[in-house]
Amino acid sequence: MYLCGRIMREKKHPWILPLGLGVLLLVSMLVAASIGVIPIPVKVILQSIGQKFGICRDVPIVEYYQVTLWQLRIPRIVMSVLAGAALAICGGVFQSIFRNPVCDPYILGISSGASIGAAIAFILGWDAAVFGIALPALVTALLTLLLILGIARVKGKHNTDTLLLIGIALNFFISAMITLLIVMNQKEMHKIYFWTMGSLTHVSWLEIAWLLPVMALCISILFYYSKSLNIMQVGTETAQTLGIDTQKTTYIVLITSSVLISVVVSFCGSIGFIGLIMPHVARLLFGSNNRRLFTYSLFFGAFFLLIADTLARTIAAPAELPVGSITALAGAPYFIYLVLRKR
Numbered sequence: 001m002y003l004c005g006r007i008m009r010e011k012k013h014p015w016i017l018p019l020g021l022g023v024l025l026l027v028s029m030l031v032a033a034s035i036g037v038i039p040i041p042v043k044v045i046l047q048s049i050g051q052k053f054g055i056c057r058d059v060p061i062v063e064y065y066q067v068t069l070w071q072l073r074i075p076r077i078v079m080s081v082l083a084g085a086a087l088a089i090c091g092g093v094f095q096s097i098f099r100n101p102v103c104d105p106y107i108l109g110i111s112s113g114a115s116i117g118a119a120i121a122f123i124l125g126w127d128a129a130v131f132g133i134a135l136p137a138l139v140t141a142l143l144t145l146l147l148i149l150g151i152a153r154v155k156g157k158h159n160t161d162t163l164l165l166i167g168i169a170l171n172f173f174i175s176a177m178i179t180l181l182i183v184m185n186q187k188e189m190h191k192i193y194f195w196t197m198g199s200l201t202h203v204s205w206l207e208i209a210w211l212l213p214v215m216a217l218c219i220s221i222l223f224y225y226s227k228s229l230n231i232m233q234v235g236t237e238t239a240q241t242l243g244i245d246t247q248k249t250t251y252i253v254l255i256t257s258s259v260l261i262s263v264v265v266s267f268c269g270s271i272g273f274i275g276l277i278m279p280h281v282a283r284l285l286f287g288s289n290n291r292r293l294f295t296y297s298l299f300f301g302a303f304f305l306l307i308a309d310t311l312a313r314t315i316a317a318p319a320e321l322p323v324g325s326i327t328a329l330a331g332a333p334y335f336i337y338l339v340l341r342k343r
Contacts, residue, residue: 088301091275105275108167112174113144114265141262198271198324218260226290273331
């Protein structure tokens, strides 16, 4: 731990550790791609990737390896890395805005908003269509965000405490509506419940292509405002005297994070504890500077969900566990440990 602390405080070469984590992440993705019901040697995976880039064209690769890799395993691995990174950075943003270390990306009810859209899609039989679940889930998640902001504006309250309370209330209300839908449509109960626990089973390259530009734009905005968020940690009045428009910054960052969460949840379902635990770990190791916190939260979230999804699809193979159950089993005990450690 001492050695890690020395590395983290190194200022001369701040790019070394992120570069090392990036390389380690790529290696971890290769290892994850080799694990499954059909074990695939890493050498074959590298050859298959090479063929996609015009290399190793003369090397014969078994057809079912190719299908397993490019239609099932690699899209899922890429999505787990992207989704884990997105949820983790959004968790760090929410904890910074609300100045509360127990905030997670779902605290405003965005996840519940997406879940009710998914539940309606399952009930109407849209799950077989392209974007059949993702599109309704995304629409209802964004509508939930607009409803929260609209209620806050009607009351003329723009502070974060008001947004937080409205979000919590709507979260309970929407969760109750989802429960009623499940009770009244028990044929789809298993599908709805499995989706709400998070799943990367049916991820496609098309969904990844939609997520990538949204994620790149949102993360760029969050990093742009990271310095302002640092100043706001000192206090609203101090930040305003330094020229920070705290209300504008809060709304831009909140909306940007919520849009990113909405897209991720619409594709992957509700995967808990990543946005709660990973920023905690990053903060303990790297401090509270948001630029560094966001950077390492991205890596930790990517690693965490990659490992969790690999376990979800292999522990009970050929059956599959909801990835949210794996993240909860790992995250809940660690969160309890953090609570007890602070006492």
